[in-house]
Amino acid sequence: MTKFFRLVRVGLRVNFGLSLFRPKHLLENKRDIWLIPLILIGIAGLFPVLLYYLKGIRFMYRLLAPLGQQAALLTFAILMGQFLILVFGFYYVLSAFYFSRDLDLLIPLPVTPVQVLLSKFTVVVVNEYLTASPIVVPMLIAYGIHSRAGFRYWVTAVFVYLLLPVIPLAIVSLLVVGMMRFVNFSRKKDALIIIGSLVLMTGALGLQFWLRRMPDAGPGRQVLIQFFNEGGFVQKIGAKFPPSIWATRALAPETAGSEFVHFLLFAGVSALLFGALFFAARAFFYRGLIGLGEVAARRRRLSRERLSAHISSGHRPIRAIFLRELRIMNRTPIFLLNGVLSVILIPIIFILFAKAGGGKSGSDSYRIILLLASSNSAAVILGSALFMTICGCLNGTASSAFSREGAQFWMSKVIPTPPADQVKAKFLHSFAVAFLGILAAAVVAVAAIQADIVLVLISLPIAMAAAAALTALGMIIDLLRPLLKWTNPQKAIKQNLNVLIAFFAAAGILVGLTIAVTALLKRGIRGELVISGLALFLFVLAGLSFAFLLKIAARRYREIET
Amino acid sequence: MIELNDVSKSYNNGRVKAVDALTLTVRPGEIFGFLGPNGAGKTTTIKLIVGLLRPDAGTIRVDGIDNQKEPVAAKAVTTYVPDTPAIYERLTGLEYLNFIGDVYGVPKADRLRRIEKWLDIFELAGAVSSPIQSYSHGMKQKIVLIAALLPAPRVMVLDEPMVGLDPRSAHHMKEMMRTHCDGGGTLFFSTHIMEVAEKLCDRIGIIHNGRLIAHGTLEELRARDREDQSLEKIFLELTER
Numbered sequence: 001m002t003k004f005f006r007l008v009r010v011g012l013r014v015n016f017g018l019s020l021f022r023p024k025h026l027l028e029n030k031r032d033i034w035l036i037p038l039i040l041i042g043i044a045g046l047f048p049v050l051l052y053y054l055k056g057i058r059f060m061y062r063l064l065a066p067l068g069q070q071a072a073l074l075t076f077a078i079l080m081g082q083f084l085i086l087v088f089g090f091y092y093v094l095s096a097f098y099f100s101r102d103l104d105l106l107i108p109l110p111v112t113p114v115q116v117l118l119s120k121f122t123v124v125v126v127n128e129y130l131t132a133s134p135i136v137v138p139m140l141i142a143y144g145i146h147s148r149a150g151f152r153y154w155v156t157a158v159f160v161y162l163l164l165p166v167i168p169l170a171i172v173s174l175l176v177v178g179m180m181r182f183v184n185f186s187r188k189k190d191a192l193i194i195i196g197s198l199v200l201m202t203g204a205l206g207l208q209f210w211l212r213r214m215p216d217a218g219p220g221r222q223v224l225i226q227f228f229n230e231g232g233f234v235q236k237i238g239a240k241f242p243p244s245i246w247a248t249r250a251l252a253p254e255t256a257g258s259e260f261v262h263f264l265l266f267a268g269v270s271a272l273l274f275g276a277l278f279f280a281a282r283a284f285f286y287r288g289l290i291g292l293g294e295v296a297a298r299r300r301r302l303s304r305e306r307l308s309a310h311i312s313s314g315h316r317p318i319r320a321i322f323l324r325e326l327r328i329m330n331r332t333p334i335f336l337l338n339g340v341l342s343v344i345l346i347p348i349i350f351i352l353f354a355k356a357g358g359g360k361s362g363s364d365s366y367r368i369i370l371l372l373a374s375s376n377s378a379a380v381i382l383g384s385a386l387f388m389t390i391c392g393c394l395n396g397t398a399s400s401a402f403s404r405e406g407a408q409f410w411m412s413k414v415i416p417t418p419p420a421d422q423v424k425a426k427f428l429h430s431f432a433v434a435f436l437g438i439l440a441a442a443v444v445a446v447a448a449i450q451a452d453i454v455l456v457l458i459s460l461p462i463a464m465a466a467a468a469a470l471t472a473l474g475m476i477i478d479l480l481r482p483l484l485k486w487t488n489p490q491k492a493i494k495q496n497l498n499v500l501i502a503f504f505a506a507a508g509i510l511v512g513l514t515i516a517v518t519a520l521l522k523r524g525i526r527g528e529l530v531i532s533g534l535a536l537f538l539f540v541l542a543g544l545s546f547a548f549l550l551k552i553a554a555r556r557y558r559e560i561e562t
Numbered sequence: 563m564i565e566l567n568d569v570s571k572s573y574n575n576g577r578v579k580a581v582d583a584l585t586l587t588v589r590p591g592e593i594f595g596f597l598g599p600n601g602a603g604k605t606t607t608i609k610l611i612v613g614l615l616r617p618d619a620g621t622i623r624v625d626g627i628d629n630q631k632e633p634v635a636a637k638a639v640t641t642y643v644p645d646t647p648a649i650y651e652r653l654t655g656l657e658y659l660n661f662i663g664d665v666y667g668v669p670k671a672d673r674l675r676r677i678e679k680w681l682d683i684f685e686l687a688g689a690v691s692s693p694i695q696s697y698s699h700g701m702k703q704k705i706v707l708i709a710a711l712l713p714a715p716r717v718m719v720l721d722e723p724m725v726g727l728d729p730r731s732a733h734h735m736k737e738m739m740r741t742h743c744d745g746g747g748t749l750f751f752s753t754h755i756m757e758v759a760e761k762l763c764d765r766i767g768i769i770h771n772g773r774l775i776a777h778g779t780l781e782e783l784r785a786r787d788r789e790d791q792s793l794e795k796i797f798l799e800l801t802e803r
Contacts, residue, residue, distance in 0.1 A: 301687045301688045302691055307674070310691070311660060311663075311670060312663065313670040314667065314670055315660075316664070319664070320661050320664030320665055324650065324661055327652060327653055327657065328650060331652040332652055408648055408650055410644060410648065411649070411650075414612050414613060414614065414637055414640075414641075416666060417665050418634050561609075561615050562614055
């Protein structure tokens with residue numbers, strides 16, 4: 001048991017040591033002081049979303065309370081939280097259990113497979129508290145406040161939250177351990193990660209699509225009531241996945257005393273699945289691992305002619321570094337999924353969501369579609385520029401440009417290429433990925449929404465200027481505090497705080513610009529003028545941010561010690 | 563030529579002095595072996611020479627170029643082999659060599675000739691079109707070595723280059739080191755293998771607790787203790803003090 005806890009402690013240290021929980025790492029360098037306003041902007045950017053969510057909860061609570069169905073809100077949040085954990089858990093479980101580099105160190109140690117696997121499981125559980133927290137925590141708190149809950153509710157809420165990831169993660173873990181044992185994936189791990197991720201993404205999309213295709217029961221409140229009411233959608237889904245109902249009933253009992261039974265059920269099933277994982281670990285874990293560390297490669301000697309053909313006749317260093325970035329990004333599954341694949345998929349998902357929502361959701365995605373299909377030329381240009389920028393820039397390519405190098409950053413420090421040139425090559429690569437997203441968005445806008453092709457083309461330079469500015473901004477953030485010490489590439493992009501900071505900074509800029517543009521148009525300023533002003537502003541911003549990026553390149557390359 | 567003048571480097575806000583007022587000159591055509599116990603400051607010194615670390619004080623000149631004032635020019639004449647071959651695993655061996663050739667500006671004809679030669683010598687020709695992640699530790703070490711030889715640099719800095727090499731490759735490596743210096747190049751390397759240092763090096767430096775406690779030819783080191791001792795004994799005596 002002591003060994004298990006020690007493994008968990010080490011796992012947690014490795015996992016969180018350089019990220020969220022150690023504020024001293026947020027500002028490793030005193031010169032990073034400028035990050036504080038950026039982080040504050042990011043946090044401030046979260047507040048409207050949180051406020052919107054809390055308002056929604058209050059509205060729903062007041063709507064459902066007279067019907068006695070307010071507890072369905074808890075079921076909904078718990079279901080959504082567990083669903084998110086199920087989807088994201090696949091990545092975490094697969095990479096933590098099978099593709100993590102520390103396995104080479106752990107396996108020879110005198111610890112059992114059960115201790116290794118369960119310690120890794122525990123670390124993933126802790127990770128998933130963060131995944132589920134944005135949906136579940138506000139709901140648990142808001143519900144407690146609205147229902148004027150007593151001490152018992154708050155204590156139960158803490159335990160329900162702590163147990164929340166166990167059931168979905170144990171299910172995913174059992175599936176993954178079984179799959180790795182009985183299907184021969186050894187030496188094909190890259191394909192496995194990509195295919196698995198795409199299957200899960202399709203599943204998540206399918207569910208979202210289905211959710212939004214719910215039969216229309218009339219306007220507004222009636223739909224919501226039907227959604228949450230007894231026998232409504234939430235309860236139907238909850239009935240198919242009873243742990244969410246048990247957790248709800250543990251928090252909001254139907255009859256006095258039943259809360260204890262429901263909590264026991266919830267905790268009992270969690271323990272049962274954890275136990276099943278214990279046996280699966282003992283029986284299957286190490287057997288599924290054998291051979292995974294190896295990478296298949298055919299060894300063949302190249303003839304002199306072929307060798308000569310493959311030897312480049314000398315690219316300029318910028319091109320060589322661009323090619324290196326492109327190859328490494330596209331050949332590392334986690335990077336590929338978060339780069340090229342995501343910029344192609346985001347526009348499609350966006351449109352699917354918006355179209356599936358019909359006109360009834362009033363969502364932001366639907367508002368953008370309305371803009372794109374509008375008869376107002378200025379609205380189409382501004383809407384498609386925003387759509388293309390979002391699709392091109394909301395990925396972690398730029399904001400992990402330096403972090404992705406990890407332990408190999410020493411090479412960037414010793415090669416005789418000026419840091420400014422290296423940064424230019426990285427910028428070109430990140431911008432190329434953004435541009436691919438912009439093009440995908442343009443195609444989707446024209447083909448799926450029938451936006452005017454000429455107006456979409458006019459918006460293209462605006463989107464490109466915005467993308468250049470946001471690419472430079474993301475790279476500046478990553479250059480100022482690169483995350484180079486990682487053992488799993490997932491950490492460099494999916495669990496990199498820089499990606500999150502850049503995301504919020506970009507969202508803040510886009511929201512600010514949207515508010516400013518809307519205000520100008522409402523004041524009666526002509527659309528052409530607003531568009532020209534916006535384009536000018538974005539070009540200046542792009543130029544300034546790129547110049548700043550180049551300006552700090554040499555200093556930062558000197559300062560970063562490897 | 564490598565010149566370190568009063569170079570110091572510390573970690574943890576000055577609490578740990580890794581290199582302390584190190585002054586040293588490695589002349590052109592010379593193989594300089596750098597010895598020291600674990601944690602003595604060998605790797606830190608090497609990282610300071612190749613520009614991976616910034617000195618707290620002192621100057622480092624590589625081939626007459628100050629590596630802090632003109633870092634790119636200093637890097638253009640230097641290549642480096644680290645103690646652990648952390649290289650781009652997703653590239654093939656050939657893509658990696660092409661990358662190095664591109665950033666060092668090696669012309670195609672020279673590139674082809676040198677790559678062919680070193681791939682043959684290090685028996686890596688059959689693996690060069692495979693991803694580096696499929697290589698063994700020794701193969702990775704060899705591809706890093708070939709990459710370091712590809713630009714035909716004036717100065718080579720190698721950190722524990724023999725680790726992971728099979729005896730044949732280690733033999734070729736030693737021959738390469740001699741040839742490089744016979745052609746006027748400078749070679750600075752760290753090692754724990756006394757026999758290699760004894761047989762290969764023109765001069766030897768011994769670092770202990772960040773300070774250069776002895777340097778010179780093997781004969782000069784022996785003369786210090788007025789006894790005909792092996793390098794191993796000299797090393798053990800000096801680093802015990």
